[in-house]
Amino acid sequence: MQLFKLEQEIKILAQFDGELHEFVTKIRSVHEDEITVYGTYKGRSTPFKQGTDVEILFTQPDAFYSLQSTIISETTFPDHLLVFKGMREKINRLQRRRFFRVATRLRIAFAFLGIEEGKRQKIIHSTFTKNISGGGLYFYFENPLQVGEILPLEVFLPDEEKPIEAKGRIVRRDTIKKPDIMLNAYGINFEKIQESDRTTLITFLNRIQGRVKQI
The missing domain is CATH 2.30.110.10 (Electron Transport, Fmn-binding Protein; Chain A)
Structure with missing residues (x-):
């Protein structure tokens, strides 16, 4: 090889x-x-x-x-x-390269088209992941988003000065019922991400899992 x-x-x-x-x-x-x-x-x-x-x-x-x-x-x-x-x-x-998922809470920000002040416009929203991998992530969100929609994303890692930037496609939508609220849950695949950023993310996830020996 x-x-x-x-x-x-x-x-x-x-x-x-x-x-x-x-x-x-x-x-x-x-x-x-x-x-x-x-x-x-x-x-x-x-x-x-x-x-x-x-x-x-x-x-x-x-x-x-x-x-x-x-x-x-x-x-x-x-x-x-x-x-x-x-x-x-x-x-x-x-x-x-099929990627493993890690259940961890990381802050993300993304942009989507929604209704605000009676107008359809781009809205920036911040939430947290339920799980994440080198290939995508899963998160809860109240608003309806469409399967197939592409979202600009930022993923914030601890101790990293800049967030990881990516574009993700919604490939899955679930409905989660809770006692006082009904949430949508979305699975996203990264459509565009720098390989160096993907490596940074995977290295972080490997450390969480204890799979990378510290040097």
Whole structure:
């Protein structure tokens, strides 16, 4: 199996100063059991230096994977680059791409077309997930939404500065009866999401499940 390809986006994790740090970047070159990545990506520079032991998270068509590696060299001119060694050792499959669901309460925000002040307009609403996976989420909402409708979404993870942005399609609608209220429950599949954001979400869910060993 070819693990990496040029311009593939990956996530790098490392523990130092008592905190877990992460850096998203792209692969510049691949050579046997080494890869070279950009040390500066999307205006952000890596916090990692030569000699740092890291965990690398990446995706393949069949599953999500992680592996342990070490930064063996760093250059700053003409480009800021990092070189990693041992890319075919200790490869762990985190989960298949069919995704597993985790029952957890995460804040989400989404936009939908509704009636407000007598006018049909876009409304922003915030609620919480009942469960979520790398492929979608499930939540309660009083208002009626249509199966097939696509919603712009934001998912807020603890300790993440920015929310995960996605577009989700409603694929399921259930009616939940409670003593004092009747709720609609909706299942959403992510139609559009950055793979780096999906990896961030799955990494978080894996930690909840205790499936990823902390480095």
